[in-house]
Amino acid sequence: MKSQTSNQNSVAKISSTKRFFRTMVQQKYLYFMSLPFVIWIIVFSYVPIWGWLMAFQNYRPRNNILNQDWVGFKHFIELFSDERFYLVLRNTLAMSSMGLIVSFTVPVIFALLLNELRQQFFKRTIQTIAYLPHFVSWVVVSGIVTKMLSTDGGAVNELLMALHIIDQPIQFMAKGEWFWGIVTIADAWKETGWNTIIFLAAMSGIDPELYEASTVDGAGRFRKMWHITLPGIRTTFMVLFILSIGHLISIGFEKQFLLSNPLVNDYAEVLDLYALNYGINLSRYSYGTAIGIFNSVVSIILVFLANFIYKKVTKESVI
Amino acid sequence: MKKVKLGLSLLLVMTMLFLAACGNNSNNAGSTNSGSSNSGEEASLEPMTLRLASGDANPQWDNMQSDIGQFIKEKTGITIEQEFPVGGSDADMFALMVASDEYPDLVMPKGNVNKLVDAGALIDLRPLLEEHAPNIMKVYGEYINRLVHSAEDDSIYVLPLDGVGQTYFDAGGGFQIQHQVLEELGYPEIKTVKDYENAIKTYLEKNPTTEDGQPRIGLSLNGGEWQILISVTNPAFYATGAPDDGEFYVNQDTYEVIMHYQRPEEREYFRWLNHMNDIGLLDKESFVQKYDQYKSKIASGRVLGIIDQDWDYAEAENALKAEGKFEQTYANFPVTLDESYQDASFMGTGYLASYGIGITVDAKDPVRIIKFLDYLASEEGQILVNWGIEGQHYTVEDGKRVIIPEVLDMKVNDNNTFKKQTGIGNYFMSARYGDGVLDSTGNYFTTNFPDQIVAQYSEADKKTLAAYGKTVYKDFWPADDAFKERAYGAGWTINFDTASDANVIFQKSQDIMKKYIPQAILADPADFDKVYDEFMAELDKINVAKMNAEYSELIKKRVEMWSK
Amino acid sequence: MSTQKGLLNQRSFGDKSFDVFNILFMIVVGIVTLYPFLNVLAISFNDSVDTVRGGISIYPREFTLENYKTIFAYDTLLTGLQNTVIRTVLGTLIGVLTASMLAYTLSRVDFQARKWMSPLFATTMYFSGGLIPGYMLMRHLGLIGTFEVYLLPALLSVWNVFIVRSYIDGLPLALQESAKLDGANDFVIFWKVILPLCTPVLATIALFVAVGHWNAWFDTYLYNSRSPELTTLQYELMKVLQSTSSSTNYRDPNAQQAIASVSPESIKMAITIVVTVPILVVYPFLQKYFVKGMTLGAVKS
Secondary structure, eight states, X not given: OHHXXXXXXXXXXXXXXXXXXXXXXXXXXXXXXXXXXXXXXXXXXXXXXXXXXGGGBXXXXXXXXXXXXXXXXXXXXXXXXXXXXXXXXHHHHHHHHHHHHHHHHHHHHHHXXXXXXXXXXXXXXXXXXXXXXXXXXXXXXXHHHHHHTOTTTOHHHHHHHHTTSOSSXXXXXXXXXXXXXXXXXXXXXXXXXXXXHHHHHHHTTSOHHHXXXXXXXXXXXXXXXXXXXXXXXXXXHHHHHHHHHTTSSOOOSHHHHHHOOTTTHHHHOOHHHHHHHHTGGGTOHHXXXXXXXXXXXXXXXXXXXXHHHHHHHHSOOOO | OHHHHHHHHHHHHHHHHHHHHHHHHHHHHHHHHXXXXXXXXXXXXXXXXXXXXXXXXXXXXXXXOSHHHHHHHHHHOEEEEEEOOOSXXXXXXXXXXXXXXXXXXXXXXXGGHHHXXXXXXXXXXXXXXXXXXXXXXXXXXXXXXXXBOOSSOOOBOOEEOSOBTOOOOSOOOSEEEEHHHHHXXXXXXXXXXXXXXHHHHHHHHHOOBOTTSOBOEEEEXXXXXXXXXXXXXXXXXXXXXXXXXXXXEEOTTTOOEEEGGGSHHHHHHHHHHHHHHHTTOBOTTTTTOOHHHHHHHHHTTOEEEEEOXXXXXXXXXXXXXXXXXXXXXXXXXXXXXXXXXXXXXXXXXXXXXXXXXXXXXXXSOHHHHHHHHHHHHSHHHHHHXXXXXXXXXXXXXXXXXXEOHHHHHHHHHOHHHXXXXXXXXXXXXXXXXXXXXXXXXXXXXXXOOHHHHHHTOOHHHHHHHHHHTOSSGGGGSOOGGXXXXXXXXXXXXXXXXXXXXXXXXXXXHHHHHHHHHXXXXXXXXXXXXXXXXXXXXXXXXXXXXXXXXXXXHHHHHHHHHHXX | OHHHHHHHHOOOHHHHHHHHHHHHHHHHHHHHHHHHHHHHHHHHTBOHHHHTTOOOOSSOXXXXXXXXXXXXXXXXXXXXXHHHHHHHHHHHHHHHHHHHHHHHHHHOTTOTTHHHHHHHHHHGGGOOOOHHHHHHHHHHTTOTTSSGGGXXXXXXXXXXXXXXXXXXXXXXXXXXXXXXXXXXXXHHIIIIIIHHHTHXXXXXXXXXXXXXXXXXXXXXXXXXXXXXXXOOHHHHHHHHTOOOOOOTTTTSHHHHHHHHTOOOHHHHHHHHHHHHHHHHTHHHHHHTTOOTTHHHHHHXX
16 A cells, blocks of 8 residues: 555656656747846846845955955944935835826826827827927926926916916925925926837737727727726736836936925935935945845835735736 | 847947957057157157046047147157046046956046055055156155155155145135126225125115116025035135135134034124025025026126136126126125134145045056156146147247237137147146246246236226226235145045045035025024024034044144144 | 718717817927927027027027037047947847747746746846946956947846736737647747737837937946947937036036036037937837737738
């Protein structure tokens, strides 16, 4: 009896290994098409991770990485006990959340509206024009925004006063609480056209027969949008959205820096700028690396969490 | 299929790279052939290329193509290839250099010297100087001991590039006020902040708008970007009798240190700015405007007064001059809080051995390099890099050197082209004398001297100066010898050790200052003291006392080192 | 038949007014987004001294071609242009092929390695070893001062992989299955069936990759700054655009001079135009690939 079971077990074991290799041979083309990239990514993305060791040392560039002063979690502790860290973290998350919501709603709506245009030439022209601000640098755009919101003949104030909505010009750029809103709107102005491209591409992948069929059923344009277009781009939308959640923490600092001034700095400074000022610029590579690790860990947790929730709800996975 | 395509693309790339490399080689071959044939007293004037990494960007670098560049190449056989920081900062550039452990022949590291020294990247120049560089030693003269790196390490790592024996012939700072304001008020005395305020107030009341109906602005500060230091906080110490020692104030007797805004006198200066805001003379956008907006306001001629340095508003003033609106350009005065103070802008420092050039451990021929630098430091070399080539850029009339008028015109009106074409200004790579020093022919080494300065004044400048009985603006300032020379040079040339906590405290103090100073100035006058007290409390909270004490130690060490 | 047609042709008042509103809205959008670009264009044609006075909107106040003349005198721009064009063309080809290939393999739910391979790639979007380890890696691989350094590290964009994958996921599985029945191996399915159906998304990522290569300058700065023959267009632009935002050394007379004679705004704008316009024409060219499911329908039948 015992020997029979053990025989069965070993037979089963051989089978599963054999099965593994058999499938591998079956799928050999898939492997050919992907393994080179695995090697590539290990070399270019994973190997440099040795740099993270710096965060646990008092890194001085002269010596080899293994030949350094080890300080354990000192830099992390310093980071988490700095008041300013929490301030910039708050600013970062606030602006990136607002940005995330706006950049996933406005471009979709814009794409839907573009699709409703019947004159192809007009549609293509507007598409092309709309993405132009993406190519104008933030230096220029921030200059334009500051001038438009200025109290010294700025367009926005002039307009509001002409419409008698206000009687004194408002110093928009001096109000910290409005900074987040100004950054979000400026970003929308600059990037919506560009962000629309991917949604338009996804929309063009929807089978036109679906639209024809629904027309026969008497569906109006909003019905079509709701029942065909939006579900049609759902996958693309969700993939982009969830992957973008991982970028909530690391949003760079260029636009916030350029739009800010000393009066609103408490609302404008973001984590990446803090890392620059207190890390690399002071030659504190270890501290800068520690912040980088913090960013990465939080980003990865956020993305996998979002994906997990998505998986639970829809049984599909983005990653 | 894809593999074939990929293979083809790689082949294409390789071919291109190969061709490019070939092209390069043929260029190199060319320059070898054109090597210098006159050997002079040197063993070999074989062409050599030196790589120089400069911490300062120089968009007008001419790649040895300028008049001077070519002359130097022929005379010494040396070709210089420069690298600059791009997009990033010089700190990045040198950090990467250290990390990769690969250095060019020469570096101009500015404030990054410590990084390089820590990494063992620079060689001690002393033995080379003593044996091969008589001209350099002559220029530095008695100040040679200021080139020493620190008390613990008496090597000389960099040759400072600031002019030795520099005399300042004019003042570019102070408080600026438009000529038309002074003229209308009959050229009143502008000595204290009250004088300044009254002049602006009176003129503004009489002329609230310009001819095209644009409202005039009393005083506009360049406080929206980094220039807040120049336009808002530095004037606080100038106006209260202290010299520029960076963000610190150093007691000249005890060498005790505090941050300059911790001085009670400076609180009163900021209170005056608060008052100016209260009565509506201060531009409300001072802390919001971008540099471009500030410049365009000045260029529109509406701003009656500014507090700035001439190089910061030069572009805007040039726009006014181009339109012929000279009466809307500015005169500058050393305004102080009250009569008891004297503007210490020109308090002596002795030779400020600060940013310089160093030779790295990777340099192939340090002896040849030091001899090259020595040539640039010689009298002939200095005249070359300052004045140019005789007959081409200047002539000698009755023993006096005169810049050729066309060249001078280009220098004043199209400085970028001037620099690129002639090369003047691109080759300050070695020890040299500053303004005001005479050479063996009785001419000045540099092209900045009193006659030149006056020649560059506009009619409006001359008229205003005449009304006050002065020749140059600097005449308003106290004489150079009104102050004792600072034994430590200037505070801003002293840096904390890279590993010190003081750096972090300093950065934090800057963040705090940028938050509270604008707040204090824009606050309701009744709240001013409250805000300023909070400012002081925040500074204490981050332990500036510790940083101040450390700085004090550094100053004392420097005094000791330089008094040997 | 005729009633059906009639139904389709009849457009309600609501429909028509929506169309009108839409067109008006789009016109406003067009104006608002065109403005910054026209502003840059206007300043680039404006006299540099006059530009300091500010207030230029969408047309130059004092027209001049001087700024462009100055730029075209920079001979390094030509080398930069050559390199950037080559890099963009090659890089785009490579980027599209690699992203789509990997996207296909990861879209196959039955792929044995998918479970570990997908997260392996995904996580790399959120971390980096840092500037210094990256630099040293390039050194060890001998990529410093080469043209390959522009192509090899940028071989694959994981972001693009996931975009293409989501698109492939939306394609009917039946197509792949029928091809398999016809005896095609995985590579052939990818090449002959999937790729042609993905034209809209491939056009999109082609645009992303192309723009990325076109605008790249930081890699030139890090790895090729000592190799002027490998310079890129944007790097040359950055060199001229030297911003003086570094506040640490304003007391240095050299820095002061640099600030006083800073590259005039007009020249900066002219360079921006020169560097941006070529890539702008790429999109209209790609637009024709965004045709609604035409290819899908064709293949189906």
